[in-house]
Amino acid sequence: MSSELSGKTAIVTGGASGIGRATVAALVSAGASVAVLDRDEAGLNAVVEEARKSGGKALAVGIDLADTAKIPDVVDRVIGQFGRIDILVNCAGVTGKFQSLIEIDEKNWDFVQTVNLKAPTLMMKHVAKHMIGQGGGGRIVNVSSSSAFRARNSPIAYASSKAALVQLTRSAAAELGPHEINVNAVAPGITATGMTRALGDAEALQRAASSGPLENLFHRVSQPEDVAAAILFLCLPSSRQITGQTLHTSAGAVV
Ligand SMILES: NC(=O)c1ccc[n+]([C@@H]2O[C@H](COP(=O)([O-])OP(=O)(O)OC[C@H]3O[C@@H](n4cnc5c(N)ncnc54)[C@H](O)[C@@H]3O)[C@@H](O)[C@H]2O)c1
Numbered sequence: 001m002s003s004e005l006s007g008k009t010a011i012v013t014g015g016a017s018g019i020g021r022a023t024v025a026a027l028v029s030a031g032a033s034v035a036v037l038d039r040d041e042a043g044l045n046a047v048v049e050e051a052r053k054s055g056g057k058a059l060a061v062g063i064d065l066a067d068t069a070k071i072p073d074v075v076d077r078v079i080g081q082f083g084r085i086d087i088l089v090n091c092a093g094v095t096g097k098f099q100s101l102i103e104i105d106e107k108n109w110d111f112v113q114t115v116n117l118k119a120p121t122l123m124m125k126h127v128a129k130h131m132i133g134q135g136g137g138g139r140i141v142n143v144s145s146s147s148a149f150r151a152r153n154s155p156i157a158y159a160s161s162k163a164a165l166v167q168l169t170r171s172a173a174a175e176l177g178p179h180e181i182n183v184n185a186v187a188p189g190i191t192a193t194g195m196t197r198a199l200g201d202a203e204a205l206q207r208a209a210s211s212g213p214l215e216n217l218f219h220r221v222s223q224p225e226d227v228a229a230a231i232l233f234l235c236l237p238s239s240r241q242i243t244g245q246t247l248h249t250s251a252g253a254v255v
Pocket residue numbers: 013014015016017018019020037038039040043063064065066091092093094115143144145146147187188189190191192193194195196
């Protein structure tokens with residue numbers, strides 16, 4: 001365990017699985033106390049137990065982020081427990097149905113935009129208010145996707161939500177800069193998580209990373225820890241001069 005984030009508190013949405021789970025582990029091992037927000041209660045309990053076993057402090061908070069009216073209370077509750085908030089990682093996300101433009105139904109569109117864009121916006125709004133009030137700056141990292149930067153082989157509602165998240169990151173960075181709050185995004189490529197299980201087994205993922213529209217320069221599937229390392233970097237004191245940027249963790253799938 002390092003101590004670079006010792007005394008800092010963080011919220012990670014979608015922390016019960018995949019990239020979020022690896023991010024919780026990375027932040028805890030850097031010394032932060034982490035509130036893990038997710039709708040998956042069993043996953044939440046497992047990740048919090050994991051953090052505690054490693055000597056860290058983590059808090060499980062069950063919430064369905066599609067129910068955005070609950071966000072202000074949940075943020076207040078976490079800050080009530082931790083006393084302050086220094087880091088927010090918006091990692092929860094859904095692909096929704098794999099629909100093309102002419103197939104798209106409004107229910108699916110609204111669901112994807114709510115979880116992938118509206119919930120992160122409201123999380124940022126309520127967390128940033130606290131960060132500004134408490135002083136001392138803060139770090140926000142939004143998990144976008146390489147789908148935001150290419151037009152083939154991504155469900156259109158998903159790709160659009162992730163592209164909007166990149167601009168949300170830039171606009172929020174401009175607004176929150178005077179308060180010393182850094183706002184950045186990461187854009188993962190194909191990563192072995194619960195989300196990509198829908199694409200097939202490990203061999204299918206490897207084929208996708210090696211050729212076709214999701215291909216990357218190393219022909220390598222990312223692991224959740226590869227993305228978590230970039231998120232952690234954007235939360236560390238050493239990245240203090242970086243804001244409004246999107247860090248691509250897709251092994252060059254987007255160059
Ligand atoms: N896996 C990839 O290849 C990949 C690529 C690019 C971007 N991403 C992004 O990375 C992020 C993390 O996804 P992952 O790949 O780790 O997938 P994952 O399915 O393993 O994890 C997603 C987590 O978000 C939670 N979640 C989803 N909807 C929620 C809701 N309404 N309320 C609360 N929690 C909710 C899930 O319960 C789960 O724990 C997502 O934003 C995803 O879009 C993933």
